[in-house]
Amino acid sequence: MKKSLLLFCFIAFLASCVKAQSIEDLMSQVSTVNLQTNVAQLSGEQSAIINGSMQTIPSRVHSANDLAADYIKERLEALPNLNVEFQDFNTTGKNVIATQLGQTNPDNIYIICAHYDSVTTYCADDNATGVAAVMEIARLLSNQCTDNTIVYALWDEEEIGLRGANYYAQQSADETNGNTRDNILGVINMDMIGYDGDAPGTPGDNQFDIDVRDIANSIAIKDDLLSILGTYTFDLHEIVVNPGTTASDHSRFWNQGYSAVLVGESWETNDQTPDYHTSNDRVEDIDFQYMTELTKLVLAYTATKAGLIGVDNTITQTATALISNQTTGTYQWFNCDTNTPISGETNQSFAPSTNGNYAVEVTNGDCTEISNCVNFSVLSSEEFLPNEIKVYPNPVDSVIKIDNFTESEIDITINTISGKVIKKTNSQKAYIEIEFDSTASGVYFVTIKSKTKASNYKIIKE
Incomplete structure (x- = not known):
């Protein structure tokens, strides 16, 4: 030519492969x-x-x-x-x-x-x-x-x-x-x-x-x-x-x-x-x-x-790590908040030590792609006990119910399996209801956090 010419997917500590972007x-x-x-x-x-x-x-x-x-x-x-x-x-x-x-x-x-x-x-x-x-x-x-x-x-x-x-x-x-x-x-x-x-x-x-x-x-x-x-x-x-x-x-x-x-x-x-x-x-x-x-x-x-070339620039998130879904190539993880590469983080997986937004640049052959930025929250090592938080019914039809027996303030985030946040709220009520009737059928993940504890719950919408 002469012309001057990220993904939240928690699945019980297991990485679930997701196809490259279509x-x-x-x-x-x-x-x-x-x-x-x-x-x-x-x-x-x-x-x-x-x-x-x-x-x-x-x-x-x-x-x-x-x-x-x-x-x-x-x-x-x-x-x-x-x-x-x-x-x-x-x-x-x-x-x-x-x-x-x-x-x-x-x-x-x-x-x-x-x-x-x-x-x-x-x-x-x-x-x-x-x-x-x-x-x-x-x-x-x-x-x-x-x-x-x-x-x-x-x-x-x-x-x-x-x-x-x-x-x-x-x-x-x-x-x-x-x-x-x-x-x-x-x-x-x-x-x-x-x-x-x-x-x-x-x-x-x-x-x-x-x-x-x-x-x-x-x-x-x-x-x-x-x-x-x-x-x-x-x-x-x-x-x-x-x-x-x-x-x-x-x-x-x-x-x-x-x-x-x-x-x-x-x-x-x-x-x-x-x-x-x-x-x-x-x-x-x-x-x-x-x-x-x-x-x-x-x-x-x-x-x-x-013509899209088949490099997978998506990310899977577990409770403790981010994982590039591209299985071959070289990797460089980035801190999106500072727009800088993270020194030494060149493996397929990356375990952030602090809350933040992260992305991975993947190179496979002559092709380099960078993922969307993913918001990662470092979970507390202590999870809620069954007598502290209860999420039900499962499967859910129209309303997700949360019993907050602690009556402490909790943050609630619901993600699709592909990582999209569809609902986010906080409350310190003992009994919480979240409307889910208009949500499409599928698998969802409910993340609940307090100042001292955090847990994830997998639910199925019928």
């Missing part, structure tokens, strides 16, 4: 909260730490959007396995380009992109939504090793002529002076993905457009997106628009003979934001559930085409 696992980790925060910060409705201080982005208009560019670049630089840089294309315009190099076929490139400039203040839907989605996809996929290269591109000066994307596409296709045309296999452009005419969070049609033209293999990208919609569960309804609009950045790749599509809210059915290109385009009008579904779709497409 595409569906990754989809389930798309965070609506992250999307909300990033859109609010990009649109200037919430302050953020940028260049070391708390600041508010006043505007993303192309002539004064350097602070927005810094915000994007800093957040991508904080992610693993990305090479992040500015690509200056004129005196004021600069793209933010983050490259995740493929391990098997580094010259095979898939681009996920959005423009970050705007025409006026706020402009939450246009296009803080697309940028936030690219950043969230990068957060999740940058922890993975892939066969092919992923480029996360945020374009500048889209609003005054698609200039940033045009420059990148022309440079990619340039074969003069001994240059080689970049092997871009697919481009998905996300432009305005946050508005659905139904009230935010309510059931509705959730229609979105896939704009496509019969250029290169663009139709195949559309077909791949439809296949993904049929493979996984989405609350979305597609509208295929062919010939699709040329009024956004994907068209500049069409001009160079590359395969590309636009994914966005449904202009085809006149269901776009009524506040288009005005300062009334605000966060309060974004349907974040709808936006989350579209982010999941593009993530699933990207992960599928990039």
Whole structure:
């Protein structure tokens, strides 16, 4: 290319193997909260730490959007396995380009992109939504090793002529002076993905457009997106628009003979934001559930085409240790609270001596992945006696009952078998009831702690 280009699972002291993250696992980790925060910060409705201080982005208009560019670049630089840089294309315009190099076929490139400039203040839907989605996809996929290269591109000066994307596409296709045309296999452009005419969070049609033209293999990208919609569960309804609009950045790749599509809210059915290109385009009008579904779709497409390499970056937690589920390779454990490696902790298992958040970096061959951070609490060596704490019934149907015969204050945490915290509370009542009727069937773990004792209880929800 010439372009400068954690898990809580207590099972009676036994480590239980968990499969490496699948595409569906990754989809389930798309965070609506992250999307909300990033859109609010990009649109200037919430302050953020940028260049070391708390600041508010006043505007993303192309002539004064350097602070927005810094915000994007800093957040991508904080992610693993990305090479992040500015690509200056004129005196004021600069793209933010983050490259995740493929391990098997580094010259095979898939681009996920959005423009970050705007025409006026706020402009939450246009296009803080697309940028936030690219950043969230990068957060999740940058922890993975892939066969092919992923480029996360945020374009500048889209609003005054698609200039940033045009420059990148022309440079990619340039074969003069001994240059080689970049092997871009697919481009998905996300432009305005946050508005659905139904009230935010309510059931509705959730229609979105896939704009496509019969250029290169663009139709195949559309077909791949439809296949993904049929493979996984989405609350979305597609509208295929062919010939699709040329009024956004994907068209500049069409001009160079590359395969590309636009994914966005449904202009085809006149269901776009009524506040288009005005300062009334605000966060309060974004349907974040709808936006989350579209982010999941593009993530699933990207992960599928990039090709996830089978390194298991998940962790199993026992009462006394954290264990990497990858059985071969080299390991380095990290303290997430200080963002530093832990000296001498290079084995598959690690027994923390203090409470904290920990992760493991696993290297197997040429592939290095880091786990999510896991919260680990050092359990007291003394457990509750049966006449002190009783958890019942087991199996449970609708309510978990806890008899706290000590009447001391206790912390109660309930985790799924995969480590997700689903309920957390504390109480010093003698009799405690926790609603469990709406919880899915399966195995759960109840951790109860006091100042001096701690115990774990495995329960089954029928």
